[in-house]
Amino acid sequence: MAVYRSKTSQRSSPEADRLVADAISLAASGSRIEDEFWELRLLERLARLLKSQNQNVIDAALDQTFKINTVAFEVLADNAETLAESLTLEYEGQSWDALLIAMPIVAHTRYQIPSGALPVQVIEATALALQRSIAATDTRLAIVPWLYSIDQMPHSHCQTRILLDALSTAAVSASEMKLEMRGMSETIAVLADPRFIIAVIAAPSSQPLFRWQAETPSRQERGVSLVEWQAAMHEPIASLFPGCEFNLLLPEAYFTNCRLADKQVRPLSIRAAVNFLESALSIIPAGLSCVVGAFGEEQADEYRLAFSMKGSGDVVYGVIWPLYDREHVANDALNDVSNDESPIKEICDALRDAGIEDVFRHAVLFAPELCDDCGAPLFPDRQGEVVHAEMPEDTPTQQPLFH
Structure with a gap:
């Protein structure tokens, strides 16, 4: 997906070591001219790895830098994402800059959140809204005719780059997209989840991609573009999402918007669960209790509620609150709510907003265990045991449990 968390050891290799060394050198650089030197070397290495589909080397380098140098990790992650979601290509003697963008729809429901093929009228409405509210003058678009769930998104830099290549060519040449949509993975049924429309926006090189990049009088602030986008897309999206409440985020770069959507859905997951x-x-929220624990191998990768x-x-x-690569919780502060920006404080605030008054926070790090029989995550009880979430036997048949 669009995020990276170090969870398992990746085998080191000379290529990975060179990536790590370049990232550390770039992070330590003291001048712009040195920045450019190391950045060029790093980008050249990453470009070769993406072209050869060598994701294992990129993952190994990310794993190493995540453990030893957080600044270098940010540098390496940002540059890998940049090459995976953007490129420059030539078409009929013209150079074009292309960017893969995600248009998130953050939804929750008591029923089912849709995914799958997009109707033609929704694709047309999306293209029109992008041209009128988001895209700068002289840009070209290619929209994937599919409403993606997280399970169906590209899950690596290399997969993302393949999608970018196909859409960029289609956008600048106005040709048919060469994408195979059959064989998409099944969407897991949950009650709160983001959905994504994915597209490429291309502009003549060095020209604006978005309206907020343009010069006056064409310039339009992001906030204005967001309001116009939400107004234009509300009816088309509402037709796709019966029985759902949803929020439309501003179309933006692929990795940035995937992270933003993932974070925004977390408090909605709690509200949907309640x-x-x-x-x-048949119980009021105040009649529920919640036990919260951090889970991970060596550090917290998620909280389970x-x-x-x-x-x-x-x-x-049970509900899972994942942590992402720019979120870190010290093992001695797993249940500390004194920091307003800590994940556990945000979780407790979301529980309170949903009407849950009785919240117990564990201070220890649990191993991320799964059920041996069904593979579902196990959740902490008040005594510190990890157990399977089981609805009472006499509960009427409802939606699948929200793992």
Whole structure:
């Protein structure tokens, strides 16, 4: 996907070591001219790896820098993302800059969030709204005719670059996209999730891609573009999302918007879970308890939230709050809510906003265990055991559990 977390050791190689060395050198550079030297070397190495589809080397280098130098990790991650989501190409003697963009729809429901092929009228509405509200003058577009779930998105820099190449060619040449949409993975049924429309926007090299890059009088601020985008797309998206509440984010660069959508859906996951339990168990939110614990191998990669009926130790439902590469929680502060920007503080605020008053926070790091039988994540109870979330046997049939 669009985020990276170090979870397993990647085998080092000379190519990975050189990437790490260049990233560390770029991070330590003290001048712009030295920056350009190291950046060019780093980009050339990354470009060769992307062309040869050698994702393992990139992952190994990211893993090493994540552990030893967080600044170098940011440098390497940003440059890998840049090459995966943007390029310059030539067409009929003209040089074009192309950028892969994501248009997130953050949704929650008590029913089902759709995905799959986009109707022609929605594609046309999307193109028109992009041209009128987002894209600068003289840009060209190519839109994938598919509404993506997270499970269906490109899951690596190399896969993202393949999609970028295909869409960029289609955009600048106005030709048919060469994409195989059959064989898409199944979408996991959850109650709060982002969906994405993906496109490429291309402009003559060194010219603006977006309206907020343009000079006056064509310039339009991001906030104005967002309002216009949401107004233009509300009806087409509402027709696709019956029974769902949703929010449209500003179309932006692929990796940035994937992270933003993933983060925005987390508090909605809590609200959707509480709404589901309120309906399924005929209970008010104040009648629920929540136990929160951090999970990871050596550091917190996610928090798992276990819901119970107040007064009962049985975990009836579970929600996962993932952490992303720019979020780090020290192992001695896993349950510390004194920092307003900490994930656990945000989780507790979201639980309170959803009406949950009884919240217990574990201070230890749990191993990220899964159920041996079904593969579902296990959730912490108040005693510190990790257990399977099980709805009461007499509960009416509802949507699948929100793992």
